[in-house]
Amino acid sequence: MMLMLILSLSVLVAASVLLILSRDTLRLVVGLAMLGGAANLMVFLAGRPGSVLPPIIAAGAETLPAAANPLPQALVLTAIVIGFALLCFALVLIANLARQDARQDSDALRANEPVATDPIKPPVMEP
Amino acid sequence: MTADHPHAHAEGPNYLWAALLPLTAFLALVWGINQHALPWHLTLDWAPSLGLAATFRVDGLAAQMLALITGIGALVFIYASGYLAHEPRSGRLFGMLLLFMLAMIGAVTADNLILLFLFWELTSLTSFLLVGWKHEDAQARAAARQALLITLGGGLALLGGLILLAQIAGVWTLSGIVAAGPSLHADPRLSAALVLIMLGAFTKSAQFPFHFWLPNAMSAPTPVSAYLHSATLVKLGVYLLARLDPAFNDLPLWEFSLVGIGTLTAVWAAVLALRERDLKRILAFTTLSALGTLVLLVGLPSPGAGLAVAAFMFAHAMYKAPLFMVAGNIDHATGTRNIDRLMGLRRLMPWTAAVAVLAGLSMAGLPMSFGFVAKDVIASAKAESEVLALISYATVLVNATAVAVAGVAAVRVFWGPPEAPPGHVHEVPWSMRLPPLLLVLVALEFEFLPNLADPLLVAAAQSISPGLGAMQAATTYSFEGTLTALEITLGIGLLLFLAWDRLHALLHRVHWLDRFGPAAGYEYLLHAIPRLAAWQTRHLQTGRLSHYLRQTLAALLLMGAGLAVLSSATPRFDWPALLAWPPIAWAWALACLLILTGAVSALFLRQRIAVLMASGLIGYGSAVLFLFTGAPDLAFTQFAVETVLVVIAASVLPYLPAAKALPRPGKSLDYILAVAAGVATFMLLLHLAGMPENTELAAWFAAHSLPEAHGRNVVNVIIVDFRAFDTLGEIAVLAFSLLAALPLLAGLRRQRAMSSGS
Structure with a gap:
């Protein structure tokens, strides 16, 4: 079953990369969010999920019996929230960008980028 | 002289x-x-x-x-x-x-x-x-x-x-x-x-x-x-x-x-x-x-x-x-x-x-x-x-x-x-x-x-x-x-x-001594280095996001491949563990199904709202997995996030140009990069699953959670106590993204007011 999950994650990563490279701003953002989700699952997998018991110390007990690994859970919990914040901001951002440029092409978002033939950017020195 | x-x-x-x-x-x-x-x-x-x-x-x-x-x-x-x-x-x-x-x-x-x-x-x-x-x-x-x-x-x-x-x-x-x-x-x-x-x-x-x-x-x-x-x-x-x-x-x-x-x-x-x-x-x-x-x-x-x-x-x-x-x-x-x-x-x-x-x-x-x-x-x-x-x-x-x-x-x-x-x-x-x-x-x-x-x-x-x-x-x-x-x-x-x-x-x-001696070589290098720098600046820094992304991905993959070759670590694939049935196998199967469906349909769907919803499937798939592998906190957070995201997406989408069909993604180079990234992930995770597990930290947290932090939910204790600064950082990220989004939202509101007024 683990193999199945690993396969799914690999497909997920490949799909995210395709979306990120597609130049469409919405797909770019969605791809990033998907890649973030894949990263979360990888961290989770590194903790070897298997036990169905949550890492909660039962009332009266002092220590934790065999239960799920708490550390990756804590890390992933933080990551989910941060990923969510990033996604929300990115969505608002692309909605604003769409207001300025209806093409929604990520390569067109270069108002502040010098063009390749920019005379100032690279200092070509004559011999 | x-x-x-x-x-x-x-x-x-x-x-x-x-x-x-x-x-x-x-x-x-x-x-x-x-x-x-x-x-x-x-x-x-x-x-x-x-x-x-x-x-x-x-x-x-x-x-x-x-x-x-x-x-x-x-x-x-x-x-x-x-x-x-x-x-x-x-x-x-x-x-x-x-x-x-x-x-x-x-x-x-x-x-x-x-x-x-x-x-x-x-x-x-x-x-x-x-x-x-x-x-x-x-x-x-x-x-x-x-x-x-x-x-x-x-x-x-x-x-x-x-x-x-x-x-x-x-x-x-x-x-x-x-x-x-x-x-x-x-x-x-x-x-x-x-x-x-x-x-x-x-x-x-x-x-x-x-x-x-x-x-x-x-x-x-x-x-x-x-x-x-x-x-x-x-x-x-x-x-x-x-x-x-x-x-x-x-x-x-x-x-x-x-x-x-x-x-x-x-x-x-x-x-x-x-x-x-x-x-x-x-x-x-x-x-x-x-x-x-x-x-x-x-x-x-x-x-x-x-x-x-x-x-x-x-x-x-x-x-x-x-x-x-x-x-x-x-x-x-x-x-x-x-x-x-x-x-x-x-x-x-x-x-x-x-x-x-x-x-x-x-x-x-x-x-x-x-x-x-x-x-x-x-x-x-x-x-x-x-x-x-x-x-x-x-x-x-x-x-x-x-x-x-x-x-x-x-x-x-x-x-x-x-x-x-x-x-x-x-x-x-x-x-x-x-x-x-x-x-x-x-x-x-x-x-x-x-x-x-x-x-x-x-x-x-x-x-x-x-x-x-x-x-x-x-x-x-x-x-x-x-x-x-x-x-x-x-x-x-x-x-x-x-x-x-x-x-x-x-x-x-x-005269050839002047032209080909080491001193001439120094002069040549002195001029060649800035020219090389200019050449690579012009070619690498094109100002196009997709170029940067391709370069970054390609460099990452090459570095990973190089490391894998150089370290010459024989991959240890622990097949019994990979193929074993976990306790609640149907939940795993459902998670995989949701993730796969989400990933593939996000690629092929053409409507904006549909792409967003498809990506939501991945979150729900993860949540299902979390729920049945002893991580209920994660599952609830993920469910909440995905649900709120639907609301946010619904409110943002109207501002995107109306229902224009999305272009099909990419060139052949993109497919090569995507497949390479997928294969790299596959190999990495297989190797990871075969590595011996280090439970030192998990055991430490489990042992110290109650006596030192007086909390029974170990995950919560880690978040609010042992790693509280991480959480502070997380909250700061949320606050900053809200602060950054506010003026953008104001811009959107002005636009709507103008369009409804005209």
Whole structure:
């Protein structure tokens, strides 16, 4: 079953990369969010999920019996929230960008980028 | 050719008193050697927490270098006070000379490798400032930059070599490494360390193919050339090689590199000296020749070689520094250093002429000079080592050139028909006459009373060749074969001297030397590097996001593949664990199904809202997995996030251009990158699943959660207690993204108001 999950994650990563490279701003953002989700699952997998018991110390007990690994859970919990914040901001951002440029092409978002033939950017020195 | 400075008649401040500093140091050194037996040690705590101590050690070799640095330093300071009498900025030069002297003293006394490196670099930096002292002169600036780039580049190699050597030896002191000596030879990293250290030493001592910075550095004022670029700085590389020689002199790599490069430098510089007309540059090329000879001598395995290094280093400093001062005096008096325009100066500058003759005798290695003793010791060292005949011939050529150059510097410019030199010629003031005269007289005295110099030379020789006994050293002066060799050398040297102008004309026509030599290579590199930078900037920094993303992804994947190949770790695929059924298998299957469906449909769906919803499936899939693998907190968070996201997406989507069909993604390169990323993930995760699990942290958190943080939910305790700062950061990210989104949202609201109003 683990193999199945690993396969799914690999497909997920490949799909995210395709979306990120597609130049469409919405797909770019969605791809990033998907890649973030894949990263979360990888961290989770590194903790070897298997036990169905949550890492909660039962009332009266002092220590934790065999239960799920708490550390990756804590890390992933933080990551989910941060990923969510990033996604929300990115969505608002692309909605604003769409207001300025209806093409929604990520390569067109270069108002502040010098063009390749920019005379100032690279200092070509004559011999 | 112009004078080092115009004959301005404004008196600058006189800094003669500055000579007291090196003089005091010199007298203290002499007193110390008489009072306390070498070697001296000094250890200061530097960074005890790192196990780092500033260790200094003065043995015979260091003492000899110190004598040169402070003794010649004192004379150079006196000389400079006269040379720069009309120079308003001379204070700065004296300051830099002092700084240089301190750096040199530090470099030759440091036993700790880091200290050695620091002082070594400080000498390069002060040399840069001194060479570029006439900074309004473009040529001086270029020469200073060249000296800096080459010696600092070598310094980087040296740093790498020293660190590697320290790791091999396990000690950070030169004396410790020399003591460990042959026990280091088995380490496979030693060759790399030695090559790096030799690079550092060769650049510093201007060995081929890095030799060209030294003649160019002659654009420095003459006191600087006499002090740095003949007597002290350029000997630092030789010093380091000699210092390490006892540990490595029987390694073929070490011996052949030093002998080979040293011989090549000596011969090459001897030939190039014939191409020059500038007296100072001619002297610089013979300095190169001498440095090559010194490196060659360090490389010779015989114990006598140590004595030869010590004697020749001493002799060279004692005749070359005065000769540079002679060149400076001539320049000062006549305004030119071109040997074609200098004739018959004997009558006008008798003192300088006397110095030139005495120093020239020593340089030519004639009997009754200290140079003769050095030549004799060198001959014995070579006889002991049974060097190749080729090297012997090379030495004859090098020595003959030295004879010819001595003739040019001492005879040609001072004797001959008195020709009216340009300008008003006068003898230089006493402060410029006395120091070179003192140096040559001291050298003479050493020749007639060897007891004065011998103890120091033998002590220095024994630090280079510990096998050398004091008795053996004392009886090394044989003078036998030396005289025969001397006759041959003198004969060839005389021929070279007489044919100087014809040889010069011949060599001057060899233009390919200018076009393809190492100096041309340096110029080419200097221009090629910025052009390469410009080229790659134009090609890599296109300003297109998709290009950046492709480059980043490709680089990451290549690095990962490279690491996988290099680490050559055999992947451990734990198939039973991979294929085992987990407790609630249907939940895993459902999660996989949701994730796969989400990923594939996000690719193929064409409506914006549909793409967003498809990506939501991935979140729900993860949540299902979390729910049934003991992570209910995660599952609830993920469910909440995905649900809120639907609301946000629904409110943002109206602002995106209406329901335009999305383009199909990408080019074939994108598919290759995507598949590669997928395969890399697959391999990585398979490998990860096969690795032994480290439960140390999990167990620690489980054990300390209740007693220390009084919480039963371990995940929550980690988040709010053990890793509270992480959580603080997370909250900050949320706050910042809200703050950043607010003005954007306001913009959107304005737009809606406008569109609804119109």
